[in-house]
Amino acid sequence: MLLQGQTAIITGATRGIGRSIALRFAHEGCNIAFCGRTRSEAMLAVEAELQALGIQARGYAADVADYASAQAFVQAVAADFGRIDILVNNAGITADAAVKRMTETQFDQVVGTNLKSVFCMTKAVQPLLWKQGKGSIINIGSVVGIAGNYNQANYAASKAGIIGFSKSCAKEFAARNIRVNVVCPGFIATEMTDQVPKELLDTWCSRIPMKRPGTTDEVAQVCLFFASDMSSYLTSVVLPVCGGMEDA
C-alpha cells in the first residue's frame, strides 16, 4: 500500500473531491484527519465510511479561513494522531458574479476560504513537517486559476494565488524534503457543480476534448500520486486534471 501508516490532513472532506481523496488515501493504508465547518451528519457519515476501512479517521469542525481555527485544528490532529505526513488543502467555495456586480463580501469570502486557508494550514503544519524532514503538501487549484473564467474573477484570483503561494513554498521547503504541488481540476461533477445551470454545464462539456466532466476519484488518483513516493522528485508542479481543455 502506497501510504501505509502515514497520516493525512484533508480540508473540506465532508463531500465531493475531498471525500474521494480521503477514501482513496484510506484504501492505501493512510490515517485520515479531515474537516468541514461543522460536525455535520455528512461529516459523521464520512468518518464512519473511513473507519470501516480499518484506518484511524476523525472529522473536525474547523474554519480553515480563520488563522486561530486552523492552528487549533492542526494541534488537535497532532495530539490525536501523533504525526502529520500529508496536507491536502481542498476546502473551497464559489460566489460567482460579473465583476461589475460582484460585492466586496463575495470577493473576500472566496479569497478567504480558498486562498487564505492555504496560508493558514501551511503555517500550522510547517513546523511539524520541518522537524520530520519529510512531507507532501497538495493544494487544490483549478483550471480557472490558469485560464480565468466569466463571472469567476474572485475564484480565479484565489486559485491563481494558490499557484504563486505553492511555488514559493516549494522553493522554501525543498531542502527539507517537503514537496508542494498543485492539482488543478477542470470540470468535475460534484455538489458544487450541481448548482450551475444545465445549459452552462452543457456548454462546458462541449468545450472539453474528452466531452465529459471528470469524476472526483480521477482527481483523487492524481493526489495519491503527489502524496506518495511515486512522485518523490516532484515539487512546484501545477498539474491540470481536465480532460485536455486547451487553455489549462
Ligand code: NDP
Ligand atoms: P464541495 O462544495 O463539494 O465541497 C467543499 C468542501 O469544503 C466541503 O467539505 C465543505 O465542508 C468544505 N469547506 C468549505 N468552506 C470551508 C471552510 N471555511 N473551512 C473548512 N471547510 C470548508 O466542493 P468540491 O468537492 O467541488 O471542490 C473541492 C475543491 O476542488 C475546491 O477547492 C474547489 O474549488 C476545487 N475545484 C472543484 C472543481 C469542480 O468542478 N467541482 C473544479 C476545480 C476545482 P462543509 O460544507 O461541511 O463545511
